[in-house]
Amino acid sequence: MSDSKPSYLAHHFDHLEQQKQSATLGIWLFLITEVMFFGGLFLGYIVYRGLYPEAWHTGSEKLNVILGAINTVVLIFSSLTMALAVHGAQTGSRKKTANFLLATIILGSIFLGIKAIEYHAKFFPTTDYNLIPGANFSYPAAYADQMQLFFSFYFTMTGMHAIHMVIGIGILIWLYVKALQGTYHENYYNPVEVTGLYWHFVDIVWIFLFPLLYLIGRH
Amino acid sequence: MSSATDINAGTTAKNYLNEKITVSSWLLTLDHKRIAVLYLVSLLAFFLIGGLAALVFRIELMTPEADILRSETYNKFFTTHGIVMIFFFLIPSIPAVLGNFLVPVMIGARDFAFPKINLASWYVFMFGGVLALVATIAGGVETGWTFYTPYSTMYANSAVILAVCGAFIAGFSSIMTGLNFIVTIHKMRAPGLTWFRLPLFIWAMYATAIVILLGTPVVAITLVMIFVERAFGFGIFDPSLGGDPVLFQHLFWFYSHPAVYIMILPAMGVVSELISCFSRRRLYGYKVIVFSSLAIAVIGFFVWGHHMFVSSQSTFAGMTFSFLTFFVAVPTALKMLNWIMTLHKGSVSLSSPMLYAFGFLGLFVIGGLTGLFLSTLATDIHLHDTYFVVAHFHYVMVGGGVMGFLGGLHFWWPKITGKTYPEGWAIFAAIVIFIGFNLTFFPQFQLGVHGMPRRYHVYPEEFQVLHIASSTGAMVLGFGYLVMAVYLIGSLITGKPAGKNPWNARGLEWETDSPPPTHNFHETPVVRHPVYAYEYASETSDEPDVTSEKNHV
Numbered sequence: 197m198s199d200s201k202p203s204y205l206a207h208h209f210d211h212l213e214q215q216k217q218s219a220t221l222g223i224w225l226f227l228i229t230e231v232m233f234f235g236g237l238f239l240g241y242i243v244y245r246g247l248y249p250e251a252w253h254t255g256s257e258k259l260n261v262i263l264g265a266i267n268t269v270v271l272i273f274s275s276l277t278m279a280l281a282v283h284g285a286q287t288g289s290r291k292k293t294a295n296f297l298l299a300t301i302i303l304g305s306i307f308l309g310i311k312a313i314e315y316h317a318k319f320f321p322t323t324d325y326n327l328i329p330g331a332n333f334s335y336p337a338a339y340a341d342q343m344q345l346f347f348s349f350y351f352t353m354t355g356m357h358a359i360h361m362v363i364g365i366g367i368l369i370w371l372y373v374k375a376l377q378g379t380y381h382e383n384y385y386n387p388v389e390v391t392g393l394y395w396h397f398v399d400i401v402w403i404f405l406f407p408l409l410y411l412i413g414r415h
Numbered sequence: 416m417s418s419a420t421d422i423n424a425g426t427t428a429k430n431y432l433n434e435k436i437t438v439s440s441w442l443l444t445l446d447h448k449r450i451a452v453l454y455l456v457s458l459l460a461f462f463l464i465g466g467l468a469a470l471v472f473r474i475e476l477m478t479p480e481a482d483i484l485r486s487e488t489y490n491k492f493f494t495t496h497g498i499v500m501i502f503f504f505l506i507p508s509i510p511a512v513l514g515n516f517l518v519p520v521m522i523g524a525r526d527f528a529f530p531k532i533n534l535a536s537w538y539v540f541m542f543g544g545v546l547a548l549v550a551t552i553a554g555g556v557e558t559g560w561t562f563y564t565p566y567s568t569m570y571a572n573s574a575v576i577l578a579v580c581g582a583f584i585a586g587f588s589s590i591m592t593g594l595n596f597i598v599t600i601h602k603m604r605a606p607g608l609t610w611f612r613l614p615l616f617i618w619a620m621y622a623t624a625i626v627i628l629l630g631t632p633v634v635a636i637t638l639v640m641i642f643v644e645r646a647f648g649f650g651i652f653d654p655s656l657g658g659d660p661v662l663f664q665h666l667f668w669f670y671s672h673p674a675v676y677i678m679i680l681p682a683m684g685v686v687s688e689l690i691s692c693f694s695r696r697r698l699y700g701y702k703v704i705v706f707s708s709l710a711i712a713v714i715g716f717f718v719w720g721h722h723m724f725v726s727s728q729s730t731f732a733g734m735t736f737s738f739l740t741f742f743v744a745v746p747t748a749l750k751m752l753n754w755i756m757t758l759h760k761g762s763v764s765l766s767s768p769m770l771y772a773f774g775f776l777g778l779f780v781i782g783g784l785t786g787l788f789l790s791t792l793a794t795d796i797h798l799h800d801t802y803f804v805v806a807h808f809h810y811v812m813v814g815g816g817v818m819g820f821l822g823g824l825h826f827w828w829p830k831i832t833g834k835t836y837p838e839g840w841a842i843f844a845a846i847v848i849f850i851g852f853n854l855t856f857f858p859q860f861q862l863g864v865h866g867m868p869r870r871y872h873v874y875p876e877e878f879q880v881l882h883i884a885s886s887t888g889a890m891v892l893g894f895g896y897l898v899m900a901v902y903l904i905g906s907l908i909t910g911k912p913a914g915k916n917p918w919n920a921r922g923l924e925w926e927t928d929s930p931p932p933t934h935n936f937h938e939t940p941v942v943r944h945p946v947y948a949y950e951y952a953s954e955t956s957d958e959p960d961v962t963s964e965k966n967h968v
Contacts, residue, residue, distance in 0.1 A: 206530075207525070208526035208527075218602045225598065229590055229631070229632040233633070233635055235636075236637055236640075236666055239666070240662060247657065247659075329647075329649040347649075348643070348651050
């Protein structure tokens with residue numbers, strides 16, 4: 197325990213490289229648990245889509261593909277700004293780090309806003325049918341019950357994804373404040389890098405959700 | 416270094432227990448050893464609650480009629496017992512208490528890689544535990560710990576949502592612990608501590624952490640689906656919409672069967688340490704035990720379907736899962752043979768921790784072999800959902816998991832507290848617990864074979880004798896635990912200072928003070944010997960003492 201340790205090296209690590217490697221291994225392990233978490237939903241999706249292709253196809257068509265596509269672009273763009281924020285931290289540019297973190301926060305919020313518009317349209321339908329699963333669900337087709345399963349999965353999957361986005365934005369805001377204070381520089385940027393990996397992961401989940409929920413079966 | 420100076424050093428020096436003594440220094444501690452103690456105290460409280468619930472329904476079962484519980488109340492009691500014991504005692508027991516305390520010490524590190532996550536895991540765990548207890552008080556849950564749909568989501572008239580949230584939240588604490596274990600074992604080993612010099616306890620923790628990381632998220636999302644279906648009325652498993660309740664069973668057991676290995680692999684790690692120390696030799700087949708732990712962690716993920724032999728699964732799937740279930744017994748049997756080979760030609764001493772290790776060997780063999788009866792398709796149709804299953808998994812989880820936990824607790828008690836406990840009482844309690852356990856659960860094999868289904872509180876009169884035997888055993892078992900609680904708590908006050916290495920064991924945890932200083936070692940240790948190097952003298956023990964002191968019978 198020498199006194200020459202920098203303040204950003206935690207007391208129980210011997211050197212910076214050890215601390216950095218630990219953080220990187222930790223986030224990758226965490227992402228593995230996230231894959232397993234969403235994996236359960238994807239499994240349910242595959243089983244039911246295989247059982248009830250017609251009902252699920254009709255369900256897909258009731259989603260707003262244009263808003264979904266816009267959101268996909270927004271999210272991919274946010275991954276770019278996130279990567280640039282990490283690069284800013286690695287090269288010790290405080291201004292670049294903070295600005296790109298802010299851009300990522302804004303893009304993430306736009307995504308959630310568009311998602312909220314989509315949800316709102318479902319919860320307050322202008323059509324004569326109601327696509328919210330539960331007692332009030334109604335759709336004029338013989339397979340309306342199986343369509344309900346589709347919308348249960350649609351709301352659970354996109355809802356879980358949105359919760360991950362909200363958590364991500366929360367962490368980004370905290371990083372943004374820290375970045376303005378100059379906490380991150382070329383010798384210490386673990387938190388930015390680790391959050392970046394998390395953010396990319398959440399994007400990738402959407403990259404799978406968008407075709408599965410909105411596109412498959414559409415002509 | 417003589418043992419007299421060790422003892423002085425142990426009592427006067429600053430250690431993790433006496434460095435700061437305020438309440439906030441405990442509740443905000445980042446020291447893995449203090450977090451382990453927090454876990455120990457909370458887990459023992461949960462163990463008491465789960466045990467008392469079991470005692471109540473065992474008393475009810477002494478007569479064939481309903482005496483003190485109605486059917487619904489009975490269901491709530493066994494559900495409380497199951498949820499508390501599995502999610503809030505067995506799964507965290509060895510990893511969160513012994514693993515938390517020992518992993519950094521055994522590998523010569525100052526702490527886990529992520530001390531804040533470690534502390535957070537305890538708070539998350541307590542939050543989940545309190546929710547589950549609130550569920551018990553606020554109406555209880557009668558679904559059984561398995562939450563099978565559609566009963567749990569559509570029909571159960573009880574606090575299912577609270578209990579599900581409790582289990583969901585507790586899962587995060589498991590994940591945090593497992594993640595810390597893997598990163599720490601990879602990145603923070605002392606100089607010279609190569610992978611194949613790691614104690615088998617560390618390997619067991621590593622294998623357990625793999626299972627935790629891959630399995631727990633799946634049960635988490637499954638519980639989310641239950642929550643969504645019950646709270647919002649979203650159809651997910653609802654058969655009237657075309658949903659599939661068996662899909663729930665697949666998702667649930669994909670975690671909950673590997674969870675058995677989360678409970679048993681750590682106990683196997685403890686037993687490896689105990690058998691090596693009390694046979695005074697390096698474990699026979701060290702690498703075989705290492706790889707069998709990893710094999711169990713992997714194969715354990717491909718056997719879940721044996722819980723659905725009679726729930727509409729295809730015969731082909733049944734045969735596949737039946738074969739895989741037999742297959743997972745192979746690495747387990749290899750471990751067993753290696754432990755026995757270690758005892759053979761070892762100089763075995765019957766200290767109290769070793770009695771628990773022997774208890775583990777005997778009971779776990781019975782638990783494992785009866786598992787083969789259940790993984791055989793034809794016999795399972797008869798035995799499914801009978802007391803045979805109850806007896807089988809209690810032999811594995813209590814006979815294996817709890818025996819391992821108690822053996823480890825006794826073995827490392829002097830290291831954790833710095834005090835010795837009365838060996839005579841410990842041996843007495845170990846024997847009482849062993850007898851009580853067998854008296855409780857052996858008759859249940861008989862009950863099951865004769866067709867007594869599980870989860871009923873009224874039964875034909877012909878089963879009464881066996882039920883009375885089982886209930887009597889439960890009381891003997893409870894008495895054994897009580898004796899243990901009394902002398903362990905008493906040892907905190909009256910126990911003699913333990914010294915650095917009371918068992919003359921090998922391993923880095925025995926090279927430091929008892930209790931260890933806050934940063935575990937005064938200087939980072941360097942490992943120069945292979946693991947379990949009983950052929951080399953330890954720096955902290957005088958080898959001749961071992962035969963003349965209390966360690967023999």
